[in-house]
Structures are given as C-alpha cells and as structure tokens.
Amino acid sequence: MIGYVLKTVWRHRTRTLLTVTGAAVAMFVFCLVGSVQEGLNRLTTGNDADRTLIVFQENRFCPTTSRLPEDYSHKIKDIPGVRDVMPIQVWTNNCRASLDIVVFNGASPAQIQKSRPIELTSGSWQQFASQRDAAIVGRNIANRRGLKIGDQFTIGEISVKIAGVFKSKVPSEENLIYTSLAFLQFTRGLDAAGLVTQHEVLLTADADPDRVATEIDAALRAGAVATKTRRKGAFQASTLSDLVDLIGFAHWLGFACVGLVLSLVATTTVMSVEDRIKEYAVLQVIGVRPMRAMRLVLAESTTLCLIGGAVGTAMALAALSLGGFAIGAEGATIAFRPSLALAGYGLIVSLVVGIVAGTAPAIQAATVPIVDALRRT
Amino acid sequence: MALVELRGVFKSFRKGDETITPLDNIDLDIHAGEFVSLMGPSGTGKSTLLNLVSGIDRPDSGTITVDGTEVNKLSRSKLADWRAANLGYIFQTHNLIPVLTAYENVELPTLLLKLSAAQRRQRVELALEAVGLSNRADHYPRQLSGGQEQRVGIARAIVAHPKVVVADEPTGSLDAETSEQVQVLLQRLNKELNITMLMVTHDSNVASIASRQLMLDRGKFLEAIRS
Numbered sequence: 001m002i003g004y005v006l007k008t009v010w011r012h013r014t015r016t017l018l019t020v021t022g023a024a025v026a027m028f029v030f031c032l033v034g035s036v037q038e039g040l041n042r043l044t045t046g047n048d049a050d051r052t053l054i055v056f057q058e059n060r061f062c063p064t065t066s067r068l069p070e071d072y073s074h075k076i077k078d079i080p081g082v083r084d085v086m087p088i089q090v091w092t093n094n095c096r097a098s099l100d101i102v103v104f105n106g107a108s109p110a111q112i113q114k115s116r117p118i119e120l121t122s123g124s125w126q127q128f129a130s131q132r133d134a135a136i137v138g139r140n141i142a143n144r145r146g147l148k149i150g151d152q153f154t155i156g157e158i159s160v161k162i163a164g165v166f167k168s169k170v171p172s173e174e175n176l177i178y179t180s181l182a183f184l185q186f187t188r189g190l191d192a193a194g195l196v197t198q199h200e201v202l203l204t205a206d207a208d209p210d211r212v213a214t215e216i217d218a219a220l221r222a223g224a225v226a227t228k229t230r231r232k233g234a235f236q237a238s239t240l241s242d243l244v245d246l247i248g249f250a251h252w253l254g255f256a257c258v259g260l261v262l263s264l265v266a267t268t269t270v271m272s273v274e275d276r277i278k279e280y281a282v283l284q285v286i287g288v289r290p291m292r293a294m295r296l297v298l299a300e301s302t303t304l305c306l307i308g309g310a311v312g313t314a315m316a317l318a319a320l321s322l323g324g325f326a327i328g329a330e331g332a333t334i335a336f337r338p339s340l341a342l343a344g345y346g347l348i349v350s351l352v353v354g355i356v357a358g359t360a361p362a363i364q365a366a367t368v369p370i371v372d373a374l375r376r377t
Numbered sequence: 378m379a380l381v382e383l384r385g386v387f388k389s390f391r392k393g394d395e396t397i398t399p400l401d402n403i404d405l406d407i408h409a410g411e412f413v414s415l416m417g418p419s420g421t422g423k424s425t426l427l428n429l430v431s432g433i434d435r436p437d438s439g440t441i442t443v444d445g446t447e448v449n450k451l452s453r454s455k456l457a458d459w460r461a462a463n464l465g466y467i468f469q470t471h472n473l474i475p476v477l478t479a480y481e482n483v484e485l486p487t488l489l490l491k492l493s494a495a496q497r498r499q500r501v502e503l504a505l506e507a508v509g510l511s512n513r514a515d516h517y518p519r520q521l522s523g524g525q526e527q528r529v530g531i532a533r534a535i536v537a538h539p540k541v542v543v544a545d546e547p548t549g550s551l552d553a554e555t556s557e558q559v560q561v562l563l564q565r566l567n568k569e570l571n572i573t574m575l576m577v578t579h580d581s582n583v584a585s586i587a588s589r590q591l592m593l594d595r596g597k598f599l600e601a602i603r604s
Contacts, residue, residue: 004481279472282474285431285433286461286489287457287462287464287489288457288461289454289458290457292457370433370434371428371434374468
C-alpha cells in the first residue's frame with residue numbers, strides 16, 4: 001500500500017509542492033539556528049576548551065583593552081602543571097557582535113604549528129614563518145572573504161600576504177587569521193611592543209586546570225598588570241555572554257520553526273483527509289483495516305514532512321558549508337558549520353513532526369463512520 | 378444452508394424527534410449462486426440492508442450470517458479482513474480512487490490478500506478482461522466514461538473472488554445504453570462465474586435481470602415479485 005501513498009503524494013503535486021516548500025523553508029531556518037547552537041556548544045566544551053587556559057587582563061573584555069607583558073609567559077611556564085605558554089596578540093575589526101568579524105591572532109609561527117589544532121590545506125609553513133607580513137587564514141574566513149594564497153588582504157591598519165589556508169578540528173579556529181606576533185605587535189595603531197592581549201596556557205595531562213589558573217593569577221598578582229585566568233571554554237562563554245543570550249533566544253525561533261512545520265503539515269493533512277474521507281471509507285469497504293487506513297495517513301504526512309525536512313536540511317547544510325558563516329564578539333567567534341549530527345537531528349525532527357501532524361487526521365480516517373462517509377458527495 | 382442468512386434483523390435510527398425503522402424484524406435467505414434484487418421506494422431500507430450484509434453497518438438486533446460467519450459480531454478490524462476475503466461491493470457512483478489507474482484500482486483488494494505478485498497480476502488481468510476493459514488498464518478514472526468507470530468498479534468487486542457481491546444502484550448514475558451494458562455484465566458474472574449477488578435498485582427493469590426480486594417497504598418485505 002506504500003505505492004498508494006507515494007502515488008497520492010505525487011499526483012496531488014500542487015499540494016505536495018506547497019507543503020514540502022513550507023516545510024523545507026522552516027527546516028532550513030531550524031537547521032541554521034541549530035548550527036549556531038552547535039557552534040556555541042563546540043566552543044565551550046571539548047578538550048581544547050577544557051584543557052587550555054586563557055590569561056587575560058583582569059576586568060577587561062575587548063582584546064584591545066587587555067595589555068599584558070609578553071614576558072609573563074616565562075613566569076607562567078614555571079608554574080607546575082603548565083606544559084607550554086603561547087603569548088598572543090589579538091586584533092579584531094569589531095569588538096561588538098558581528099556576522100563578519102575578522103580576528104587576527106599574532107603568535108610565534110613555530111608555536112602555532114606545534115600547539116594549535118590546525119592543518120594547512122594549501123600554502124606553506126615556511127613562507128608563513130619567514131615572511132614578516134605573511135598570514136595563514138582559516139578556511140571559513142577564506143571562503144567568506146574570497147581569500148586565496150598570494151592575495152594581499154587589508155583591513156584597517158593591517159595588511160597581510162596570504163601564505164596559507166588551514167582547516168581545523170575546532171571550527172572556531174577556522175574563523176581566525178594567524179600572523180607572527182611581532183608583526184601584529186608593531187602594527188600601526190596598536191602600539192603593543194612587548195605587550196600581548198593574552199597568554200594561552202597548555203596544561204600537562206595530570207594538571208587540574210582550576211588550580212593552575214588560581215596559581216597563575218596569584219603568581220602574577222605582584223606584576224605590572226593583574227590577570228584573570230580561566231579555562232578557554234569559560235573564557236569564550238564569558239566573552240560571548242551577550243551572544244549566548246541571543247542564541248538562547250534564537251533557540252526558541254528553532255522551536256517556532258518546528259511548530260510552523262507541524263501546523264502546516266497538520267493543516268494540509270487534515271484538509272486532505274476531509275477532502276478524501278469518502279476515499280478512506282471506500283478503502284475500508286474494500287477491506288482495508290482501520291489501523292492500516294491510519295497508517296496510510298501517517299505515511300502520507302510523514303512522507304511530506306520528510307521530503308520537506310530533507311530538502312530544507314540539505315539546503316541549510318549546503319549554505320553552511322559554502323557560506324563560511326560565523327558570528328563573533330570581542331575576538332571570539334562561533335562558527336556555523338554543517339555536521340552529520342545536525343543532518344540527523346533535522347531528519348529526526350521532520351520524522352517526528354510528520355507523525356505528530358498526521359495523528360489526528362489519521363484517527364479521523366480510521367474511525368470515520370463508513371456509511372455516513374459514503375453518503376458524502 | 379443459505380449462503381446469506383438474516384434472522385430477526387431490526388434497525389432504527391432517530392431523525393430529529395422521529396424514529397425511523399428501515400428494517401423491522403427482517404428474515405432473508407440468499408443461496409449460493411443466487412442473484413437477488415431488492416426494490417422499494419426511497420428511504421425504505423434497501424441500502425441499509427445492503428450495508429448490514431456488507432458489515433459496514435450494524436443491526437440493533439438480529440443476526441446476519443454469511444457463509445457461516447456471524448458478521449454482526451465481528452470487530453471493525455475483523456470485519457475489514459472478512460470483507461477483503463468474502464465481499465465485493467459495487468457502488469452507485471463507482472468510487473474509484475482517482476490517483477490510481479484502472480489496473481491499480483482493481484489491484485487494490487488483492488493487495489490485502491496473501492497472493493504472490495504473479496497471482497495478483499493474473500487476477501487483475503482476468504477481472505479486467507471479464508468486464509471488457511483490458512485495453513483501458515492504464516487509464517485513470519478521469520479518462521474513462523461513466524460506464525467504463527462502473528465496469529472497473531465491478532472488476533474491483535470481483536477480483537478477490539468474493540463469496541458475495543453486493544451492488545448499490547449499480548446503474549443509478551448511468552444512461553440507458555450504458556445501464557443496459559452493465560446489466561448484461563452483472564447477469565453474465567452471476568451465470569458464468571456463479572457469483573452470488575444482492576443488488577439494490579429502484580428500477581424494475583434493472584431488477585428484472587435478477588433470479589429473485591424482493592420488494593421492501595416500511596421495513597418489511599412486501600412480497601417476492603418473482604422467484
């Protein structure tokens with residue numbers, strides 16, 4: 001009988017097209033919102049977020065306001081539990097929330113290669129390490145800005161030569177542009193010789209991050225600038241706190257999209273069953289069991305929802321893959337990335353919504369008084 | 378023993394303040410291979426009786442037995458199974474599924490039986506051949522004339538080899554010439570395939586093709602016009 005369902009869906013093309021389109025648009029938005037939520041979760045959880053510490057100037061938020069002595073790294077390195085320290089100068093074109101944020105991280109090329117979870121997809125480390133104004137760019141921002149090797153990229157007072165494009169297991173990394181520390185420190189306007197924005201601290205396997213963070217702040221208390229050290233995940237969540245609230249709100253938008261699909265498919269299915277109630281009565285006269293009539297309606301609503309959901313999800317994943325979207329604030333960025341989990345989630349939501357949307361009309365089709373339905377013209 | 382037995386069948390329903398009794402303590406026997414027509418004025422319970430025999434309606438009291446199965450005691454699901462295996466229903470308005478071809482419409486009842494694909498195909502082809510529509514198998518209902526649609530409806534009713542075929546005004550929506558063709562077809566199916574038939578009609582000419590004609594009025598059989 002599944003053939004009957006597919007033929008019904010195919011031969012009521014206008015209804016199918018409208019319902020599928022509506023479901024696809026709603027699921028497209030749902031998946032985009034879901035990718036933002038996923039991006040935030042990736043940023044604040046995982047090994048990189050948990051086992052790395054960020055030392056920042058106390059009571060400062062925007063990267064331009066945090067100015068720590070570069071030589072703090074030596075003192076930090078002496079603290080038990082610290083494996084390595086990377087002084088980083090951060091420059092961003094916009095400290096407020098932005099969908100096209102550009103963030104430069106200046107650090108030692110050797111340390112970047114050794115400690116950051118990145119892999120060049122094109123270009124050379126050697127050129128990056130040897131050329132003063134060379135930069136390697138994450139593939140997300142490369143996509144978004146159309147950057148390729150050999151390009152000169154200028155923004156504000158900074159002008160760099162693209163020496164490589166990298167990918168990373170940590171999606172937010174792919175929104176960054178790395179330069180050498182010295183290049184960024186001596187950029188006009190930053191006036192940061194001997195200063196850095198933050199120190200990134202890598203821990204030994206057995207170190208307790210919170211204990212080490214407390215010890216770092218205590219050790220630097222007597223220095224020129226007081227520090228606040230946190231796990232990288234907590235640091236980024238705090239930096240993006242305004243955005244976190246907005247993303248929490250956007251989550252409701254995702255639920256609203258699910259509600260929209262539910263309402264759309266339920267309305268279409270109810271109207272379809274109303275229009276074809278005599279057909280369902282005829283099927284039962286022929287010998288179709290009430291439960292099977294119910295399954296036919298459920299299969300129809302689920303098919304419509306799944307097709308729409310699959311199309312919307314696929315469109316969203318394609319847009320996320322090609323668009324290189326990211327949102328950021330104060331130098332931290334959230335990458336919107338397609339993922340298998342997101343695809344699976346989109347399809348499961350479509351399936352569940354299809355079943356829920358079809359339940360009431362399915363019961364109607366299964367319990368219709370046959371004689372009354374046959375009398376309808 | 379009769380194939381269809383109705384004993385003391387009573388059916389009434391309320392319409393506003395009025396109680397209507399379309400069937401009042403009816404007894405009826407229909408033997409295997411018989412062709413029974415049921416006549417009577419509008420609203421006298423002809424279709425109600427047909428619906429009770431088909432198991433799509435239930436009597437207030439009395440028993441309806443078809444080939445030894447007391448159909449009025451079956452659950453809705455069991456009744457559906459029973460209809461799939463034992464009953465063919467010919468509607469006045471054809472009631473074909475518009476999105477399915479003539480072949481697919483006729484095939485529908487066979488999908489509910491335990492048949493192989495080859496057996497299904499053979500049955501559908503034979504049924505379409507029996508009603509003279511083998512060459513219209515791929516046509517959709519909207520591409521068929523009223524008479525052809527009714528013949529597809531008849532093929533659908535006989536394809537599962539039911540024990541009983543019931544027909545509710547099978548020529549009611551057809552012109553005279555097409556009605557004549559359908560009558561001949563029904564008669565042929567009864568005689569050649571020995572299908573037991575119960576047909577409701579308000580047209581005495583159509584009723585005359587049956588081997589036994591019954592007249593129903595105000596819930597009772599008036600007389601056997603011809604047996």
